[in-house]
Amino acid sequence: MLIRRIINNPVLYRNPFAELDRIRKEMDLLTGNIFGQHPRGALTSGVFPSLNLTEDTDHYYVRAELPGLKAEQIDIQATGRSISISGERKFEVEKEGAKYHRREREGGRFSRILDLPGDIDSEKVEAGLANGILTIKISKAEVAKPRQIPIK
Numbered sequence: 735m736l737i738r739r740i741i742n743n744p745v746l747y748r749n750p751f752a753e754l755d756r757i758r759k760e761m762d763l764l765t766g767n768i769f770g771q772h773p774r775g776a777l778t779s780g781v782f783p784s785l786n787l788t789e790d791t792d793h794y795y796v797r798a799e800l801p802g803l804k805a806e807q808i809d810i811q812a813t814g815r816s817i818s819i820s821g822e823r824k825f826e827v828e829k830e831g832a833k834y835h836r837r838e839r840e841g842g843r844f845s846r847i848l849d850l851p852g853d854i855d856s857e858k859v860e861a862g863l864a865n866g867i868l869t870i871k872i873s874k875a876e877v878a879k880p881r882q883i884p885i886k
Contacts, residue, residue: 810859816850817870
């Protein structure tokens with residue numbers, strides 16, 4: 735009992751960053767209101783689409799979650815060291831007078847530009863869409879690929 739009181743005593747242990755967290759939250763609210771944005775996590779569901787970027791010796795792989803979209807609704811562009819994924823997610827319009835109890839799915843246009851760690855060969859990009867997962871295979875430029883140096 736005595737140990738629990740000592741450990742939980744706020745005077746003995748104080749988070750040194752608690753005040754900075756409070757100030758950051760206040761600034762987020764303030765700047766969000768000024769620029770017409772929602773505060774972090776308030777009404778937005780996050781960045782869409784969610785994606786992963788991996789690589790091996792010859793390729794980069796981008797996997798993005800795009801549920802409910804068809805291949806013709808997605809635009810992919812590759813340039814220099816970046817890849818762009820854009821499109822529009824549409825939902826059926828609810829009947830007039832429909833009352834939402836929860837609304838977390840957003841519709842509308844989206845665009846993600848992903849900077850890659852190295853140069854790419856934009857002529858050798860392949861993409862496929864299966865089960866709501868977009869997979870993009872991007873060949874690295876020859877100058878970006880690691881080269882084995884023989885020792886003489």
